[in-house]
Amino acid sequence: MSNGQERPWDPRLAPLLKRTAEIRDLNAALAVLGWDQQVYMPSGAAAGRAAQLETLTVIVHEKSTDPVYGALIREAAAMEFEPDSDEAALIRRLERDFRKKQAVPAELAGRIARQCGETQSAWEAAYAASDFRLCAESLKKLLALEREYADCFPEAGSRYNAMLDDYEEGLTTATLDVIIPPLKQGLETLLAEIMAKPAPEDSFLYRDYDTDAQLAFCRRLTEAMGFDYTHGRLDLSTHPFTTDFGLDDVRITTRVRRREPANCIFSCIHECGHAMYQQGIARKYAGTPLSDGASLAFHESQSRFWENILGRSPEFWRNFYPDLVRTFPANLRDVPLDAFLKAVNRVRPSFIRTESDEVTYNLHIILRVELERALIDDRIAVDDLPGIWNDAFERSFGIRPANDREGVLQDVHWYSGGVGYFPTYMLGNLIGATLKERFFADGLPETPRDALDLLRDRVYRFGAKYAPSDFLRRLTGSSVPDVAPFLRYLREKHLGEVK
Amino acid sequence: MSNGQERPWDPRLAPLLKRTAEIRDLNAALAVLGWDQQVYMPSGAAAGRAAQLETLTVIVHEKSTDPVYGALIREAAAMEFEPDSDEAALIRRLERDFRKKQAVPAELAGRIARQCGETQSAWEAAYAASDFRLCAESLKKLLALEREYADCFPEAGSRYNAMLDDYEEGLTTATLDVIIPPLKQGLETLLAEIMAKPAPEDSFLYRDYDTDAQLAFCRRLTEAMGFDYTHGRLDLSTHPFTTDFGLDDVRITTRVRRREPANCIFSCIHECGHAMYQQGIARKYAGTPLSDGASLAFHESQSRFWENILGRSPEFWRNFYPDLVRTFPANLRDVPLDAFLKAVNRVRPSFIRTESDEVTYNLHIILRVELERALIDDRIAVDDLPGIWNDAFERSFGIRPANDREGVLQDVHWYSGGVGYFPTYMLGNLIGATLKERFFADGLPETPRDALDLLRDRVYRFGAKYAPSDFLRRLTGSSVPDVAPFLRYLREKHLGEVK
Numbered sequence: 001m002s003n004g005q006e007r008p009w010d011p012r013l014a015p016l017l018k019r020t021a022e023i024r025d026l027n028a029a030l031a032v033l034g035w036d037q038q039v040y041m042p043s044g045a046a047a048g049r050a051a052q053l054e055t056l057t058v059i060v061h062e063k064s065t066d067p068v069y070g071a072l073i074r075e076a077a078a079m080e081f082e083p084d085s086d087e088a089a090l091i092r093r094l095e096r097d098f099r100k101k102q103a104v105p106a107e108l109a110g111r112i113a114r115q116c117g118e119t120q121s122a123w124e125a126a127y128a129a130s131d132f133r134l135c136a137e138s139l140k141k142l143l144a145l146e147r148e149y150a151d152c153f154p155e156a157g158s159r160y161n162a163m164l165d166d167y168e169e170g171l172t173t174a175t176l177d178v179i180i181p182p183l184k185q186g187l188e189t190l191l192a193e194i195m196a197k198p199a200p201e202d203s204f205l206y207r208d209y210d211t212d213a214q215l216a217f218c219r220r221l222t223e224a225m226g227f228d229y230t231h232g233r234l235d236l237s238t239h240p241f242t243t244d245f246g247l248d249d250v251r252i253t254t255r256v257r258r259r260e261p262a263n264c265i266f267s268c269i270h271e272c273g274h275a276m277y278q279q280g281i282a283r284k285y286a287g288t289p290l291s292d293g294a295s296l297a298f299h300e301s302q303s304r305f306w307e308n309i310l311g312r313s314p315e316f317w318r319n320f321y322p323d324l325v326r327t328f329p330a331n332l333r334d335v336p337l338d339a340f341l342k343a344v345n346r347v348r349p350s351f352i353r354t355e356s357d358e359v360t361y362n363l364h365i366i367l368r369v370e371l372e373r374a375l376i377d378d379r380i381a382v383d384d385l386p387g388i389w390n391d392a393f394e395r396s397f398g399i400r401p402a403n404d405r406e407g408v409l410q411d412v413h414w415y416s417g418g419v420g421y422f423p424t425y426m427l428g429n430l431i432g433a434t435l436k437e438r439f440f441a442d443g444l445p446e447t448p449r450d451a452l453d454l455l456r457d458r459v460y461r462f463g464a465k466y467a468p469s470d471f472l473r474r475l476t477g478s479s480v481p482d483v484a485p486f487l488r489y490l491r492e493k494h495l496g497e498v499k
Numbered sequence: 500m501s502n503g504q505e506r507p508w509d510p511r512l513a514p515l516l517k518r519t520a521e522i523r524d525l526n527a528a529l530a531v532l533g534w535d536q537q538v539y540m541p542s543g544a545a546a547g548r549a550a551q552l553e554t555l556t557v558i559v560h561e562k563s564t565d566p567v568y569g570a571l572i573r574e575a576a577a578m579e580f581e582p583d584s585d586e587a588a589l590i591r592r593l594e595r596d597f598r599k600k601q602a603v604p605a606e607l608a609g610r611i612a613r614q615c616g617e618t619q620s621a622w623e624a625a626y627a628a629s630d631f632r633l634c635a636e637s638l639k640k641l642l643a644l645e646r647e648y649a650d651c652f653p654e655a656g657s658r659y660n661a662m663l664d665d666y667e668e669g670l671t672t673a674t675l676d677v678i679i680p681p682l683k684q685g686l687e688t689l690l691a692e693i694m695a696k697p698a699p700e701d702s703f704l705y706r707d708y709d710t711d712a713q714l715a716f717c718r719r720l721t722e723a724m725g726f727d728y729t730h731g732r733l734d735l736s737t738h739p740f741t742t743d744f745g746l747d748d749v750r751i752t753t754r755v756r757r758r759e760p761a762n763c764i765f766s767c768i769h770e771c772g773h774a775m776y777q778q779g780i781a782r783k784y785a786g787t788p789l790s791d792g793a794s795l796a797f798h799e800s801q802s803r804f805w806e807n808i809l810g811r812s813p814e815f816w817r818n819f820y821p822d823l824v825r826t827f828p829a830n831l832r833d834v835p836l837d838a839f840l841k842a843v844n845r846v847r848p849s850f851i852r853t854e855s856d857e858v859t860y861n862l863h864i865i866l867r868v869e870l871e872r873a874l875i876d877d878r879i880a881v882d883d884l885p886g887i888w889n890d891a892f893e894r895s896f897g898i899r900p901a902n903d904r905e906g907v908l909q910d911v912h913w914y915s916g917g918v919g920y921f922p923t924y925m926l927g928n929l930i931g932a933t934l935k936e937r938f939f940a941d942g943l944p945e946t947p948r949d950a951l952d953l954l955r956d957r958v959y960r961f962g963a964k965y966a967p968s969d970f971l972r973r974l975t976g977s978s979v980p981d982v983a984p985f986l987r988y989l990r991e992k993h994l995g996e997v998k
Binding site (some may be wrong): 021022025026028029032033036040041042043044045047048049051052054055056059228229230231232233235245246247248249286287 | 527
C-alpha cells in the first residue's frame, strides 16, 4: 500500500493545517477536561465542569463551521491532489466533517447537547433505583431530538442510516441485514454446543487478589505489550476508557476489584489495544483529523484483537503467566497455564455486556442494535422497552433479567445520545478476526511486540487516511466485514474445530 | 462592611455576565491543562500541551479584547451603580482588565508568551547545569520584551511601576521605598539577635518518615483545617502550588521527602491557606473576575498566616501533634510539643528562599526586589547578575552561595516573565501579621475552624470585590501595608518580647 507519509504536507495547505491544528487543540482540551472529570475531579465540581465543557464545545462548533474555514477546504479540494495522497485523504475527511456539521442547525446541536446531559442525569437516577420509568420521559425527549437530527440527512435514506454514519462512515442497515442473521444464528448454535459440554473450573479467578498488586502487574503487562508510558498513562475510573490529547499523550483507565482480577487485567489489555493503535499513527498526521483510527469499528477491532484473540491465547500468556503466578502465588501456584487459559475463556450466558465472554458478547450487541433501530424508527414505544428487552434477552440467552439494571439500564449509550454506536462493537469483532486470518494465518506470534510491529506497519500508522470500507478492502480484499472468520475463530478455539 | 452579596446581580448585566463566564470557563480550561501538566502529564507530551495552551491563550485574548465585550463594559459603566455595590466593583475590575489588555498589541503579547517559554526552557538547562551563562542571552531577550511591555503603560511613571501593577494593583516603588528600608534593617537586627542565642535541637525532623504516612497525615490535617475535599484535591508535584477551576474545584499540590517531613507538612498548610481563601469566596461571584482573592499579596497573606502565624503556633499544634506522634512514634514519641514547636520555628541563614524560615524569608525577597528593579531599569547588566547576587546575599546573610543553583538560578520567576511578582510575597507577610493583630488581639483561636470562620466572614467572602489598598484600608484603617506588626510578631515569637 503506498502511503506518502515520508513526504511533508504540500506547503499550499499551511493555512488550512493551521485551522485543523487549532480545532484539534481545542478538542484535546475538551478531552483533558473529560478525562479529569472521570478520573480525578472532586464530586462537587460537576456543574462547573459541565459549563466549561459547554463553553469549549460551542467554540469548537464555531471554529468547525466557520465559512472562512469552509472556503479553505474548498480551495484545497480544487488543488487536485493524487487520489491516494495524504492530501487527498485529508481533504476528503475535512469535507465530510464540514458538510455534516453544516447540515445541523447550531441551535438543534445545542438542544441535543443539553438534552443528552439531562437524560444522562435521569439515567443515573434510574440506574441507582433500577427503575427505567425514572428516565423514560427524558429518553423520549432525547429520541425525538435524535430523529430531528437524523432528518437533517435525508440523503442517508433512513433515520437509522443517518445515525449509523455518524459512528461508522458509510455503514447502512443494508450491511447490518447481511451480517446480523448469520452471526446471530452462528453464535446461538455455538453457545448451545458449548453449554452442552462441561464447564471449566474457574473458582481460582474469584479469590482475594491484592488490588495494588493487580495494578502493578497490569502496568508491567501493558508496558511489555508495547504501551509507551512516556507518552501515556494508566489511571483508575468507574468505567474503563481510552482517550488522547494528541498522538503524544494517550491515556487509558481501568477499574480494580479484589475478587475479580480478570476484570482489571482484560480491561487493561483492551484499552491498551486502543491506545497502541493511537500511539502507532504516523506523526505526520498530528494536528489533523487523520490522527485517529480509521473508524470506531477499526479501533474496536484492535482492542478486541488484543483483549481476546491475542490476550486470551497461550502464545500471549506464555510471556506473562509466570509473572502473574509470582505476583499471586497463594491463588495461582497450583494452577497450570492450561487451566488458567480455560478459565479466562469460559463461556456462559450472563446479563451484563461489559462482563460477557467473546461468544455471547455479540448476542448482547445484536439485541441492542435491533432495539435501537426499532426505537429510532418509532416501531416500538419507549415505555415498552424494559419488557421487550427482557423478552428478547430470554429468547437469545435462555435467562431473563431480574430487574432494569440487569437489563435495559445497563449501558449509558442510549441515554447519552449514542443511538447507532453499538454496531461498531460488533463490526470490530468481525474485523479483528478477519485481520487475524489475514496477518497470522500460520499462528499467533510468540511475543506481543511481534504482533505490535506488524499491526503498526499494516494498520496503525495509516490512522484515518482511508474510509473504513476502503481500508478494509485494501487490507482484506472485501469492503464489507465478513462473519465467517469470526465464527471460524470461535469454533476452533471453543470447540477445537480445525479450519 | 456592607456587601450586597445576598442580592442577585442586576438583570441588565446578563449579557455582560455571559461574556465574563465564557472567559472564566476558558481560563479554567487553561488551568486544568496547566495542573495536569505539572501533576500527571507524561514527559513526552510537553510539545503537544504547549500548543494546546497557546491555542487556548490566543482565544482568551481575542475574547478579552473583543470590541463588543468592551462596548458591554462601557454600557454597564454608564448604568451608575451605587459605589459600594457588587455591580460597581465588577465593572471597575472589568474596565481595568480590558484597558490593560487593550494597551498591549496582540503581536507583542504573542512574542512575550513565546519568549517566556523559550527562556524558561533555557533556565531549565541552566539550572540542571548550575550555570547561569546558559540562559543569560535568553534572559536578555525576555527583559527587552518586558521593557517594551512596560512602555505600553506610560501613565505608570516607571517601567518597574508598570510591572508591579500587573501583580498588585496600585503598588508602586514609592510604597516599596517606605517599606523595604525599615523591614530590611529590622530583620537583619533580629536575625543577628537570634543567631547569638543557642539553636534549638531539631535533628528529629531529619530522620526517616514514611512518605505515604506523611501524605495521609497531611490529608487529615488539611481536612481538619477546613479544606473542602468534595470541592478540591491534594496531589503531588515538583513545586507545590494551588490552582482552581472555579470556586467548586480548588486543587493544591505538595511534595514529599522521606527525611524532611516539615517540608511536606508546612507546604500543605501554606497551599491550604490559599485554597481555603478561594473556597470561601461568595458563590455569587462565580463566573466573574471577582471570584479571586483581592490580590496576590492578599492571597499570600493568607497562605503565610496559615503556614507560619497559625501553623507554627502552640494553639494550632495542640490540635494535631498527638496525631503526628501517633503516626510517627519512633521519631516523635520522646519529643514534647514544646520541643517540636521550637524545632519547626528554628531560624538560620540558608540559601534557598522556598525552604527558609519566616525571619530570613523576607530578606530573600528584598534581595530579589532590589535586583529586579535595577534589571528592568537597566541599571545592572544581566551578565553581572550572578556576582551581584552573591555579593548582596553575603552582605545580608553572612554566607555566600557556592554556585548559581544556590544563587541566581533558584527561582523560575524572572525566567518565566515574572519580574514584579516577588514584592507580593513580602506584602503578604506584612498583611498577614497586620490582620493577626487586628483579628486576634487577644490570642490565636484554639481551633483552626474558629480562625477559618472569622477569616471567611471578614476577608474571604469578599473575593476581589475591593482593590487591595481599598480592602486593606477597610480592614485595618491604613491603605499601605505596615512593617511594624510583622516585626512585633517576629520579636515576640523569637525573642519573647512582649508588645
